[in-house]
Amino acid sequence: xxxxxxxxxxxxxxxxxxxxxxxxxxxxxxKQGETHAIMGPNGSGKSTLAYSLAGHPKYTITGGxxxxxxxxxxxxxxxERARAGVFLAMQxxxxxxxxxxxxxxxxxxxxxxxxxxxxxTWVKEVRETMERLHMDPAFAERNVNExxxxxxxxxxxxxxxxxxKPKIAILDETDSGLDVDALRxxxxxxxxxxxxxxxxxxxxxxxxxILRYIKPDFVHVFAQGRIAESGGAELADKLENExxxxxxxxxxxx
Amino acid sequence: MAEAQNIPVGSTTTGSxxxxxxxxxxxxxxxxxxxxxxxxxxxxxxxxxxRFTPLERLRGLHDGSAVAADGAVTVEVxxxxxxxxxxxxxxxxxxxxxxxxxxxxxxQAYSSFEKASVVSVPKEAVLAEPIRIAVRGQGGTAYxxxxxxxxxxxxxxxxxxxxxxxxLAANVDYLLGDGAKLTVVSVQDWDAKAVHVAQHNALIxxxxxxxSIVVTFGGDLVRLHPRVEYAGTGGEAELLGxxxxxxxxxxxxxxxxDHNTPHCKSNAAYKGALQGTDAHAxxxxxxxxxxxxxxxxxxxxxxxxxxxxxxxxxSVPNLEIETGEIAGxxxxxxxxxxxxxxxxYLMARGIPEAEARRLVVRGFFAELVQQIGxxxxxERLLEKIEAELETxx
Numbered sequence: 001x002x003x004x005x006x007x008x009x010x011x012x013x014x015x016x017x018x019x020x021x022x023x024x025x026x027x028x029x030x031k032q033g034e035t036h037a038i039m040g041p042n043g044s045g046k047s048t049l050a051y052s053l054a055g056h057p058k059y060t061i062t063g064g065x066x067x068x069x070x071x072x073x074x075x076x077x078x079x080e081r082a083r084a085g086v087f088l089a090m091q092x093x094x095x096x097x098x099x100x101x102x103x104x105x106x107x108x109x110x111x112x113x114x115x116x117x118x119x120x121t122w123v124k125e126v127r128e129t130m131e132r133l134h135m136d137p138a139f140a141e142r143n144v145n146e147x148x149x150x151x152x153x154x155x156x157x158x159x160x161x162x163x164x165k166p167k168i169a170i171l172d173e174t175d176s177g178l179d180v181d182a183l184r185x186x187x188x189x190x191x192x193x194x195x196x197x198x199x200x201x202x203x204x205x206x207x208x209x210i211l212r213y214i215k216p217d218f219v220h221v222f223a224q225g226r227i228a229e230s231g232g233a234e235l236a237d238k239l240e241n242e243x244x245x246x247x248x249x250x251x252x253x254x
Numbered sequence: 255m256a257e258a259q260n261i262p263v264g265s266t267t268t269g270s271x272x273x274x275x276x277x278x279x280x281x282x283x284x285x286x287x288x289x290x291x292x293x294x295x296x297x298x299x300x301x302x303x304x305r306f307t308p309l310e311r312l313r314g315l316h317d318g319s320a321v322a323a324d325g326a327v328t329v330e331v332x333x334x335x336x337x338x339x340x341x342x343x344x345x346x347x348x349x350x351x352x353x354x355x356x357x358x359x360x361x362q363a364y365s366s367f368e369k370a371s372v373v374s375v376p377k378e379a380v381l382a383e384p385i386r387i388a389v390r391g392q393g394g395t396a397y398x399x400x401x402x403x404x405x406x407x408x409x410x411x412x413x414x415x416x417x418x419x420x421x422l423a424a425n426v427d428y429l430l431g432d433g434a435k436l437t438v439v440s441v442q443d444w445d446a447k448a449v450h451v452a453q454h455n456a457l458i459x460x461x462x463x464x465x466s467i468v469v470t471f472g473g474d475l476v477r478l479h480p481r482v483e484y485a486g487t488g489g490e491a492e493l494l495g496x497x498x499x500x501x502x503x504x505x506x507x508x509x510x511x512d513h514n515t516p517h518c519k520s521n522a523a524y525k526g527a528l529q530g531t532d533a534h535a536x537x538x539x540x541x542x543x544x545x546x547x548x549x550x551x552x553x554x555x556x557x558x559x560x561x562x563x564x565x566x567x568x569s570v571p572n573l574e575i576e577t578g579e580i581a582g583x584x585x586x587x588x589x590x591x592x593x594x595x596x597x598x599y600l601m602a603r604g605i606p607e608a609e610a611r612r613l614v615v616r617g618f619f620a621e622l623v624q625q626i627g628x629x630x631x632x633e634r635l636l637e638k639i640e641a642e643l644e645t646x647x
Contacts, residue, residue, distance in 0.1 A: 054598075054602050055602075057594065057598070077607075078598060078602055079601040079604050079605060079606050079607070081602075082601065082602055082603055082604035083604045087602075088602055090599070090602075093599060094596050095596075096596050096599060096600065097614070097617075098559065098614055098615070098616075098618035098619075099600075099614055099617040103613065103617060104600075104603070104613070107600075107603075107605055107609065107613055108600075111605050111606070111609075112603070143617075160603065164603070164604070
């Protein structure tokens with residue numbers, strides 16, 4: 001069973017010629033089949049955790065370990081991490097001019113699966129997955145994220161999640177900027193992947209709204225660069241009622 | 255009728271759209287067109303037509319100090335049966351009919367060449383095989399003149415290949431008879447130190463169609479003027495271009511389509527990728543719709559993809575319209591960067607770095623390459639693009 005283990009992770013960014021520590025010792029274990037919601041106020045370091053796990057060059061790991069089934073994730077390049085089974089659904093996916101969605105998906109699937117998917121089954125697989133996400137087939141011929149609406153970008157991220165079948169899926173504020181209909185469609189996509197039991201999900205969100213569609217096994221409150229409190233789904237209800245105020249003011253320290 | 259779209263991103267991309275009573279395309283040149291080099295002052299670099307060009311790298315082509323040497327450039331023409339290939343003297347009547355040199359270097363070429371090559375396709379001949387013209391630099395300086403002439407309703411494909419090392423200034427005339435169809439591929443695949451300046455003039459007969467594909471990869475400095483004029487109504491011109499500008503290279507394409515005749519069409523689409531320090535691409539797209547040219551339909555587009563830091567693009571589309579009675583006119587220019595965030599995104603989906611770059615560049619050029627319509631040329635270009643990408647660090 002795939003397990004992602006994060007131990008005492010410290011991460012800094014360089015800004016204005018100074019190094020600023022954002023993650024200050026994160027401990028978290030995500031197993032295949034589990035869903036962990038990471039909630040927290042803006043600036044608490046949630047997205048930094050997501051991008052650090054994917055290997056974004058902007059972030060410098062200054063301490064701690066991350067392993068996937070015992071393999072050192074931090075030693076891997078960005079593409080190696082993806083091929084090892086780590087997937088990051090991005091909050092702000094970038095435009096890639098000149099590369100069509102269909103070409104991108106196929107190149108990606110070929111890299112992740114280690115061989116080019118057979119054309120006939122692949123076309124069917126993409127088409128059916130797009131239908132379930134209520135995406136127009138014409139979408140496949142557009143350039144990656146170019147001119148996509150916010151909702152289209154998120155659907156496209158979840159389309160990739162469904163096609164690439166990672167071991168660990170990190171969803172970075174996938175719910176932000178979505179209306180209720182889009183949120184439902186996107187959540188259904190995430191749930192289809194979860195129901196296979198083969199993915200460990202790290203659901204990063206600012207709001208409890210998405211948790212009505214995607215039920216977490218664990219909820220962690222992120223504050224000031226570390227996990228301030230962990231609990232079950234009931235912790236989300238508490239956050240819904242009380243907000244992050246107690247954490248922001250430094251009232252709780254781990 | 256006119257629409258303008260201009261999205262500058264990255265380095266300088268400027269555009270203008272003007273509705274003018276008289277042409278400024280002609281007047282903003284520092285001297286009117288002429289066959290005689292003496293009619294052009296030696297440029298100092300601040301003139302509108304020279305401001306992007308590093309004069310010191312022209313190897314004396316601009317100031318009269320470049321002296322031609324025998325055998326500096328060889329020209330080999332391979333043509334199917336029925337095509338006449340001649341080497342003629344300066345007094346041949348077919349020379350210089352398609353256009354007049356517009357700057358000092360091409361006027362120098364016109365004033366200095368000794369023999370011209372004339373390739374003629376007789377009227378109504380439809381060639382099954384392309385005419386191939388291999389222009390090979392052997393070091394040294396040369397001035398050249400090439401004429402390609404199609405009789406009425408003739409159809410031909412010409413592939414002109416430039417390779418080797420040398421300094422070449424030349425004029426190329428394309429004369430299309432009524433109803434003729436000519437496709438010309440001009441590939442600039444020079445060695446690293448070569449300098450190539452040329453004016454390509456197409457004179458398009460009534461109901462004739464001209465398709466030009468300009469492909470520039472090599473050379474230290476390449477500066478080309480693809481130009482189109484119409485000799486009768488119903489003419490069509492399609493000007494496609496593709497360039498891959500590497501570290502230190504200067505590649506400049508200065509187009510002019512002169513809609514001087516009613517009911518003609520033109521479409522220009524140039525795309526370039528740049529990589530490396532001091533890679534410099536210049537694209538000037540001048541389209542002039544004269545008062546007489548009612549029913550004109552024209553569009554021009556330039557796109558650039560900057561792959562690394564330190565490259566520079568100057569893209570200037572310019573559309574001047576002297577009549578409102580046209581079918582359509584528009585232009586677009588955009589310069590985008592392939593940046594670290596795009597690379598991260600593709601790699602985060604398992605795609606290795608080198609492949610990510612290939613994907614982006616191939617995708618960028620694919621749409622244009624598909625419009626060429628000559629499978630062997632298309633394949634060769636894609637291979638060449640792959641080879642260029644291998645040099646990315």
